[in-house]
Amino acid sequence: xxxxxxxxxxxxxxxxxxxxxxxxxxxxxxxxxxxxxxxxxxxxxxxxxxxxxxxxxxxxxxxxxxxxxxxxxxxxxxxxxxxxxxxxxxxxxxxxxxxxxxxxxxxxxxxxxxxxxxxxxxxxxxxxxxxxxxxxxxxxxxxxxxxxxxxxxxxxxxxxxxxxxxxxxxxxxxxxxxxxxxxxxxxxxxxxxxxxxxxxxxxxxxxxxxxxxxxxxxxxxxxxxxxxxxxxxxxxxxxxxxxxxxxxxxxxxxxxxxxxxxxxxxxxxxxxxxxxxxxxxxxxxxxxxxxxxxxxxxxxxxxx
Numbered sequence: 001x002x003x004x005x006x007x008x009x010x011x012x013x014x015x016x017x018x019x020x021x022x023x024x025x026x027x028x029x030x031x032x033x034x035x036x037x038x039x040x041x042x043x044x045x046x047x048x049x050x051x052x053x054x055x056x057x058x059x060x061x062x063x064x065x066x067x068x069x070x071x072x073x074x075x076x077x078x079x080x081x082x083x084x085x086x087x088x089x090x091x092x093x094x095x096x097x098x099x100x101x102x103x104x105x106x107x108x109x110x111x112x113x114x115x116x117x118x119x120x121x122x123x124x125x126x127x128x129x130x131x132x133x134x135x136x137x138x139x140x141x142x143x144x145x146x147x148x149x150x151x152x153x154x155x156x157x158x159x160x161x162x163x164x165x166x167x168x169x170x171x172x173x174x175x176x177x178x179x180x181x182x183x184x185x186x187x188x189x190x191x192x193x194x195x196x197x198x199x200x201x202x203x204x205x206x207x208x209x210x211x212x213x214x215x216x217x218x219x220x221x222x223x224x225x226x227x228x229x230x231x232x233x234x235x236x237x238x239x240x241x242x243x244x245x246x247x248x249x250x251x252x253x254x255x256x257x258x259x260x261x262x263x264x265x266x267x268x269x270x271x272x273x274x275x276x277x278x279x280x281x282x283x284x285x286x287x288x289x290x291x292x293x294x295x296x297x298x299x300x301x302x303x304x
Contacts, residue, residue, distance in 0.1 A: 002076045002107060002123065006096035008059050009084060016061075017085055018042045019052040020078050023062055027148050032071030079148060080121055083181035092176040092183050093119065100186070105154070105244070110186060118172070118187075122151040122158070122180040122244065151180035154244035158182060161221055161246040169215050170239050187239045189232030192268075197233070202273035208238050209265060210286065213258070214295040221246050222254045226261035228268045249291075259287040 022042025026033030033041065038049045053072070056062045061078035065071045074082075087093045097110040100118055111119045124147070159177040162184070166173050172184040197205060209231055216223065223230075223246055230242040247254050262283050269277040289295045 001102060002080070002121070003060070004096065004099070004109070005059075005061070005077045005081045006084065008061075009081065009088070011059075012081065015044060015048060016052055016055055017082065018044055019049065019056055020061060020074065020082055023072050023074050023078070024082065024148070026072075027074060027146055030071075031146055032065050032073050035070045035072065038072070074148060076121070076123065079151075079180060083121070083179045086178040087119075087176060087181070087183060090176065093117065106242075111183065113183075116186040117175060118184050120155075120182045120184065122155045122182075124151050124154040124244065148180070155180045155182050157246060158242070158244040161243040164221060165216060165219055168219060169212050170237060171243070172239065172241055187232060187241070188236065189234035189239055191229060192231040192233055193228040195233045197273070199273060199276050202269060202276045205233060205238065206265060206269050206277060209240070210262070210290060210295065212238065212240055213261065214290045214293070217249060217258065217291050220249050222249060222251070222258045223261055224257040227264050255287070255291065258291060259283060262287045262290065
């Protein structure tokens with residue numbers, strides 16, 4: 001798990017951020033940035049670089065490799081610090097609070113601002129960015145792809161999708177974006193995978209999800225990673241979250257991704273609520289109704 005660096009921010013000087021930005025700049029071209037390149041990248045003297053390297057190493061904001069040459073790389077803590085500084089300068093957030101959730105591709109914290117907000121750091125590719133790179137089409141045209149680039153592009157894609165969909169689709173309201181981080185409204189509800197629905201509620205919730213996906217398609221997007229783990233259920237309705245793999249409807253595989261989204265949801269509901277949702281529901285027909293309309297109701301597929 002990546003450490004929360006919010007408590008370190010007051011201790012960091014502007015020159016520390018110059019060094020972090022210099023390492024970030026150098027990582028555009030190579031996985032590890034040579035030490036002798038840092039004065040130019042960071043716009044600091046060699047003496048200042050020496051001092052700032054030690055400070056940033058002590059706080060685990062960068063890491064060092066000395067196998068073939070002495071090189072440096074941002075850690076996610078260092079990348080988090082750069083994003084936090086930008087959000088602070090923009091007055092988007094005043095502070096970082098308690099964690100709201102940790103996942104394999106992102107960490108979410110409550111943040112202090114004019115209202116309760118959530119800060120999501122994307123972590124895609126940190127442990128195996130090559131595997132993520134193969135799965136994400138937005139990295140396909142890069143010869144050198146680092147975890148830093150992969151996480152940033154994931155955040156950009158998610159923010160773009162949410163901006164396009166809100167408020168017509170029930171997604172978190174996007175507030176700000178920088179690097180690999182997104183600030184959004186904090187939303188209510190329990191993850192569908194952990195929710196216990198009454199039998200008569202199950203089909204209604206599935207119907208709501210499919211209606212949201214139909215509106216999403218009308219607005220030009222497919223979620224492309226739908227499951228019981230990115231739908232929140234509350235008394236007021238549902239919220240669909242986690243959009244980094246979203247694709248536009250003109251993507252060559254958009255229809256295939258939509259069908260997979262529908263199949264994932266049907267499989268979950270049929271397993272957990274077998275008397276309300278049939279295992280034999282026609283995935284292709286539902287996906288076609290979502291994409292081509294009219295989408296009437298999932299109740300037509302209720303086995304009862």
